[in-house]
Amino acid sequence: MKKIIIIGGGFAGIAAADLLSKYRNQFDITLIDKKPDFNFLPMLPDVISNRVSVKFLRCSLSDLAAKWGIKFINAFVHDVCLEENKILYADNALNYDYLVLAAGSETNFYNDMNLQKQAFKLDNLEDAVLILNDLNSQKYENFVICGGGYTGVEIATNIRRYFFKRKLAVKPIFIVEKSKEVLDRLPQWMQEYTCLNLKKMGIEVIRQAEVKAVIDGKIMLNNGKIFPKAGLIWAAGVKTPDFLSRIGLKTSFQGRVFVDEYLRINPNCFCVGDNAYIETSGQPLRMGVQFAIAQGCLAAKNIIRSIQRGKLKKYHALDLGYIIPMANNKACGIILGLKVTGLVAVFLHYLMCVFRSLSIRNRLGIIGNLWRKK
Ligand SMILES: Cc1cc2nc3c(=O)[nH]c(=O)nc-3n(C[C@H](O)[C@H](O)[C@H](O)COP(=O)(O)OP(=O)(O)OC[C@H]3O[C@@H](n4cnc5c(N)ncnc54)[C@H](O)[C@@H]3O)c2cc1C
Structure with missing residues (x-):
């Protein structure tokens, strides 16, 4: 055999x-x-704002293997x-x-062990829950997201949503981006749409800057800026x-x-x-x-x-295209060659998420959560 x-x-x-x-x-x-479970990665940012429960984003791999009659090794x-x-x-x-x-x-820390130890990342459901727990603990005064790609943008907007939905004072949120603009490899109209939305949400983008180090809980940028008592989330690339x-x-x-x-x-x-x-x-x-x-x-x-x-x-x-979803129900993308923005784009993103989910239970759970926690 x-x-x-x-x-x-x-x-x-x-x-x-x-x-x-x-x-x-x-x-x-x-x-x-x-890992023992399959993780539905496109909805990890939604866990941060507690919009969707983790229990609908995982699927036991041993159960799937048993159903399919194959072996599974964890x-x-x-x-x-x-x-x-x-x-x-x-x-x-x-x-x-x-x-x-x-x-x-997985997240690329470019061999910087200090940053790897100090920063949050968003590779799996456990990482998303760690960030959520940390928001719950109210430990930080600022949030610095390193990397203005789609993951960084999604994380920043979901942190903002977390505070907004709980009617808490929104703590300052910064996206630190090395290049001239967020989403720098995407079309200019998407960059502009996203920047405008981030601005409306009160999320500040610090362009052409890099996170250099975290020392004694302070985040240092290469342009001299220092963020005391700040939580760092690293989204500056994958490998x-x-x-x-x-x-x-x-x-x-x-x-x-x-x-x-x-x-x-x-x-x-x-x-x-x-x-x-x-x-x-x-x-x-x-x-x-x-x-x-x-x-x-x-x-x-x-x-x-x-x-x-x-x-x-x-x-x-x-x-088929792609969408950049943001947690205030704004999104932009290109689907089948056509520009899509706003609620239509948000709807298409979540439609993809529901469609690609692995079980009826998870699909119904996601729909229920999106409906309830709107
Ligand atoms: C936060 C986030 C949001 C995203 N949003 C979107 C989106 O909206 N739309 C979209 O199309 N894509 C999105 N993506 C990207 C998409 O999730 C990936 O492209 C997709 O998951 C790739 O599938 P894969 O099977 O190659 O890898 P994965 O789905 O990552 O699966 C890899 C598996 O390999 C396992 N593994 C890794 N290393 C080892 C090892 N050494 N030994 C054993 N097992 C190992 C992991 O545990 C994991 O289960 C997003 C990704 C992230 C992280």
Whole structure:
């Protein structure tokens, strides 16, 4: 029986596992993840403002595996040996005939251990709950979000929502952005829309500045500004997990692995989702749920074709668009090539979230929370 291992029970890994499970009588399929649950990442910012409960954003991976009739191992993979078709986790090793690398991405602290220790991040549900607990504790006088990408913007607006919905005095919130503008890689009209909305919400953007250090609870910027008693949330970039860079493959600056047109690294190893570096029209394909799911499905189909000696299918990215949601029910984005803003964009974002959720219970829970906590 051919052995298939999937590393990562996120969007891409789950899509691959679901599809491969239809062949569970023919293949020995193992899903392995360092977390016991699947986490619905696009709604992590909503946890910060307590708009959506974490219980509707997780799904037990062992339950899913049991339902699909595949194996699940809850363990941290620390190495992959492509020469020996082997993965290493804890003190164990597992051999495979086919491997799917779907280990996603995580916050990049650029090797600054001090910042890593002092700052919050937003990689999973536990991180989101830590930020919420911290807001509840009222420990900080200011909030500094490092990074004005979509994650930073979403975090800032949800912190503002937290205070606003509780009728508490809103504490000063700052976004520190290295470049000239927030969302600097997105179209100018989206930058302008977002900046105007942030201004209306009282969130200050500090442009062309960087967080240099946190000393004795004070956040220091490279332009001399100092924030005492401030909570730091780091959202200044992501990278793939370290074990991927140790494999010795060609990777992008974020550690994404270059794959061939069939999403392979070699005939036995596929790489998908945030882990895979793919270009479309000369630009790197952005990280996103829609691509992760489509790639997970294609990798699974190509594994089946490889085993059955069929012709593999090439990956063509289908981009439905993206939305930048902000927590005061404002959003902007491009869907099917059309500009969308305001409530329509907010609605489309949450529609995607409900649609991509893994269970009826979670879908209903999210809808209920969005309705109630409007
Ligand atoms: C705050 C936030 C908001 C986002 N909003 C949106 C949005 O609105 N729309 C959108 O399209 N995308 C959004 N994204 C991006 C989107 O979530 C990712 O592109 C998507 O999750 C990628 O899927 P994946 O399967 O590649 O990785 P993930 O879903 O991240 O799954 C990776 C899995 O691998 C596991 N793993 C990692 N390392 C190891 C290891 N060493 N051993 C074992 N297991 C490991 C992790 O625990 C995780 O379960 C957002 C991301 C974040 C963080």
